[in-house]
Amino acid sequence: MRIGYVVATATPFEFVATLDPERPVSLYDYVVVDHVELDNASGELVNVSLLGQIVKLYRDPYSVKRDLPLYTVIQEVSSNILEVQIAKVKVLGYVLNGELRQPKQPPRIGSPVYLAENEQIAELFKVENGLCVGKLASRDVAVCLDINGIRRHLAVIAATGSGKTWFSVVLIEELLRRGAKIVVIDPHGEYVAIKDSIHRLGPFTARVVKVSKHHVGDLMYKIGVLDSDPEALANAAGVPPGAKKIRYAIYLAWSYAKKVRKATGEKVGLAFMKRVLYTAMRGENALQKLFQQYKGINDGAHKAEGDFPLSDLKQLAAKDRHAIFSALTYLKKLSRLGVFSSRSTPLSKLLGDITIINLAGVNEEVQDYVVSHLVNRLFQARVNHVRGLKGYQLPWPIVLFVEEAHRFAPPKALRKTRSYEALSRVASEGRKFGAYLVIISQRPSKVDPDIISQCQSQVIMRIVNPKDQEAVRESSELLAQEFLENLPGLDVGEAVVLGPIVKLPVVIKVRDRVLEYGGSDIDLTTAWKVDKTADVAQMWRRIFNSPPPPSVMLSASRMRLLHKKREGNKIVIKLLDGDREVDVVIEGGSPRCSVCGVGKPCSHVYKALEEALEVV
Ligand SMILES: Nc1ncnc2c1ncn2[C@@H]1O[C@H](COP(=O)(O)OP(=O)(O)OP(=O)(O)O)[C@@H](O)[C@H]1O
Numbered sequence: 004m005r006i007g008y009v010v011a012t013a014t015p016f017e018f019v020a021t022l023d024p025e026r027p028v029s030l031y032d033y034v035v036v037d038h039v040e041l042d043n044a045s046g047e048l049v050n051v052s053l054l055g056q057i058v059k060l061y062r063d064p065y066s067v068k069r070d071l072p073l074y075t076v077i078q079e080v081s082s083n084i085l086e087v088q089i090a091k092v093k094v095l096g097y098v099l100n101g102e103l104r105q106p107k108q109p110p111r112i113g114s115p116v117y118l119a120e121n122e123q124i125a126e127l128f129k130v131e132n133g134l135c136v137g138k139l140a141s142r143d144v145a146v147c148l149d150i151n152g153i154r155r156h157l158a159v160i161a162a163t164g165s166g167k168t169w170f171s172v173v174l175i176e177e178l179l180r181r182g183a184k185i186v187v188i189d190p191h192g193e194y195v196a197i198k199d200s201i202h203r204l205g206p207f208t209a210r211v212v213k214v215s216k217h218h219v220g221d222l223m224y225k226i227g228v229l230d231s232d233p234e235a236l237a238n239a240a241g242v243p244p245g246a247k248k249i250r251y252a253i254y255l256a257w258s259y260a261k262k263v264r265k266a267t268g269e270k271v272g273l274a275f276m277k278r279v280l281y282t283a284m285r286g287e288n289a290l291q292k293l294f295q296q297y298k299g300i301n302d303g304a305h306k307a308e309g310d311f312p313l314s315d316l317k318q319l320a321a322k323d324r325h326a327i328f329s330a331l332t333y334l335k336k337l338s339r340l341g342v343f344s345s346r347s348t349p350l351s352k353l354l355g356d357i358t359i360i361n362l363a364g365v366n367e368e369v370q371d372y373v374v375s376h377l378v379n380r381l382f383q384a385r386v387n388h389v390r391g392l393k394g395y396q397l398p399w400p401i402v403l404f405v406e407e408a409h410r411f412a413p414p415k416a417l418r419k420t421r422s423y424e425a426l427s428r429v430a431s432e433g434r435k436f437g438a439y440l441v442i443i444s445q446r447p448s449k450v451d452p453d454i455i456s457q458c459q460s461q462v463i464m465r466i467v468n469p470k471d472q473e474a475v476r477e478s479s480e481l482l483a484q485e486f487l488e489n490l491p492g493l494d495v496g497e498a499v500v501l502g503p504i505v506k507l508p509v510v511i512k513v514r515d516r517v518l519e520y521g522g523s524d525i526d527l528t529t530a531w532k533v534d535k536t537a538d539v540a541q542m543w544r545r546i547f548n549s550p551p552p553p554s555v556m557l558s559a560s561r562m563r564l565l566h567k568k569r570e571g572n573k574i575v576i577k578l579l580d581g582d583r584e585v586d587v588v589i590e591g592g593s594p595r596c597s598v599c600g601v602g603k604p605c606s607h608v609y610k611a612l613e614e615a616l617e618v619v
Contacts, residue, residue, distance in 0.1 A: 005321045007116040009036060012109035015094060020116045022088040030060050032141040033119035034092060036110045051097040054119060054127060059091035059178055068259050095507050098126055103506060128506065137511040140497050146511045150181055152460050152504030153402060153435035156430060156440040160475060161464030163445045166496045168193055170462060171404060171443055175313035175357065178402060179207050185357040186381065187404040188374055192363035195219050196519040199558065203517050203581035208355035214373050217362025218342045225344040229264055230540035233257040235421060239372045240333040248326035255316050256280050263297055270574045272345030273338045280331045283320040319407050340365060342373065350384055350395050374411050375421035382429055385436040394512055400437030403429065408442040423451060430457035435514045448474035460502030464492040519561060539612045546592060547604045558606035567614050576611040
C-alpha cells in the first residue's frame with residue numbers, strides 16, 4: 004500500500020518522506036521503496052525493494068515554518084488547513100539472493116513509499132533456531148534473537164518497572180529450551196518462583212541456593228573460611244575498615260586455623276577460629292594448652308617463620324583482650340549467617356539446568372563475597388574444562404544472569420567490590436571459555452562502564468533518567484540518536500534490541516512468559532480482596548483431617564479460574580494450571596480432580612475450594 008513519496012535524501016542510509024496525512028502510521032514501522040542497485044556479482048542493474056524504518060515522525064502545517072500562526076487564526080481555518088506528515092526513514096538495506104545488503108545509492112526523489120508487507124519484514128529478521136522473545140512493536144511479526152550473539156554478552160537496561168525482569172525470564176525460557184545452563188544472581192529472591200513453575204516449560208532441573216537460613220532454597224551456599232582471605236572475612240562480618248586490632252585478631256586466628264588444617268588435614272573452619280579466640284580470652288595458660296595440642300605444627304612454624312602466631316596471639320591476649328572479644332563477636336555474627344563453613348559447597352551439588360542464587364536476607368558485603376566466590380569458581384571450572392586443567396571442570400558453557408548489576412559491579416572510582424573483579428574477568432575473557440554475562444540494571448550509570456561496554460548486545464527499555472540515558476549512549480555505539488531520543492516514550496514491555504543478537508536494531512514488544520517470578524507488580528484488587536484462607540483451611544481440614552500444606556497453597560495461588568457453576572448438589576470448577584485445563588467436581592463434600600484423582604489433597608482441590616466458597 005502506497006503511503007507517501009521520498010522528498011529528500013542525503014545519504015544512501017536515510018531519507019525523508021512526505022506521507023499521506025489522512026493515513027496514520029506508527030513510529031518504528033517498516034516501509035519499502037522501489038530502487039535500482041548495481042549487482043557487483045553480475046555487473047547488472049537490478050530492481051530491488053529498499054527496506055527502511057520510520058525513526059522520526061511529525062506533522063506540520065503546510066508552508067508555515069517557524070512563524071507558527073496564532074491560535075485564533077488556526078481556529079478560523081482549522082478545517083481547511085493544509086497539513087503534512089513527515090517521516091525520517093532509516094534505510095535498513097535490501098535483500099538479494101537471501102542476503103541483506105546495504106545500498107550504494109540513495110533512493111530517487113519522488114519514489115513512492117509503501118508500507119512493507121509482513122513477509123518482507125519477517126525475511127529481514129529470520130534467524131535459524133533463534134530465541135523468540137517477542138514481536139515487532141509495530142507489527143505482528145515474531146522477532147527471534149541469534150543465540151550465538153550471547154557469546155558477546157548482553158546488557159538489559161531499563162527504568163524500574165519497565166519490564167527488565169519479565170524480559171529476563173522470557174530469555175531464560177528460550178535459553179533453557181535450547182539446552183543452555185543458567186546461573187542467576189538474584190539479590191531479592193525474585194527468580195525463586197521459577198522453580199515451582201519450571202514444569203510448565205519441560206523436564207528441566209531448577210535449583211535454588213540460599214545464603215540465609217531464613218530464606219527459601221534447596222541448599223545453602225557454603226564458603227570454606229580458610230579458602231578466602233581474612234580481610235575479606237572481616238569485611239563480610241562488618242568489621243569497620245579502621246578497626247585494625249579486631250582485624251588483626253581475626254587474621255591471627257585464621258592463620259593458626261590454616262596451619263592446623265594444612266598439618267593435620269582436619270576439617271577446621273569458623274568454629275576452630277572462634278575456639279582460638281575464646282582460648283586467647285582465657286589467658287596465656289589456656290593458649291599454651293591449645294598450642295600443646297598441636298605441638299608439631301608449632302615447632303615447624305617456629306623454625307620456619309619465628310614463633311608466629313603463638314607469641315603474637317599471646318601478646319594480643321595480654322595487651323588487648325577487648326579486640327579479641329570484639330573479633331569473637333564478629334565471628335559469631337558470621338557463623339549465624341551459616342554461609343561460612345570448613346568447606347565450600349561443591350559446584351557439582353549446586354548446578355542444575357538453572358541455578359538461582361537467592362541472596363535475600365544477607366547484607367551487601369556478604370552478597371558481594373558470595374558472588375565473587377561463586378563467579379570465580381564457575382569461571383575457573385570453565386577454564387579447567389577448556390584447558391584440561393586439574394580441579395572441577397564444567398563441561399558446558401554457562402550464562403550468568405546478574406540482576407541489579409550496579410550492586411556488584413559499580414564503577415571502580417565509586418566503590419570497590421570483590422565481585423567487580425570476578426565479573427570483569429568474565430566480561431573480558433568469558434567469551435574464550437564459554438562463560439557469558441547477562442547484566443541487568445536499572446542504573447546503567449552506576450555500573451562500571453568497562454563491563455557494560457563489553458556487553459555488545461543490549462536490550463534497552465524505557466529510560467527516563469538523563470544520566471542513565473547518557474550512560475547508555477556512551478556504552479552503545481550502535482544506538483542511533485533517534486532510538487535514544489525515543490527511549491522515554493517506550494511502553495512497558497517494549498525494548499530496543501541491538502548488537503550481535505539481532506541483524507538490525509529493532510524495537511520489540513516482549514512476549515508473554517510461561518515461568519513465574521516474584522516482584523512483579525501487585526494486583527491490588529486481588530491483594531486487598533477479603534481473605535478466604537481461614538474458611539478454605541477449615542473446609543480442607545474437614546475433608547482431609549489435616550491443615551493444608553503451604554506448598555499446596557502456593558501452587559494453588561498460581562492457578563486461574565476458567566469457569567465455575569452449580570449443578571444440583573455438585574459444584575463444577577474448571578481451572579487453568581499453567582497451560583493445562585483441570586476440572587474439579589465437589590459433590591457431597593468430596594472432591595474429584597481430573598488430574599490427581601478422587602479425594603486427593605492436591606493444589607487443584609485447594610483452588611477449587613477457594614472458588615467454591617463464592618458459589619455456595
Ligand atoms: N512484556 C510484558 N507484557 C506485559 N506486561 C509486562 C511486560 N513486561 C512488564 N510488564 C508489566 O510490568 C510490571 C513490571 O515488570 P518487571 O517486574 O519486569 O519490572 P522491572 O523492570 O524488573 O522492575 P524492578 O526494577 O522494580 O525489578 C510487571 O509486573 C507486568 O505487570
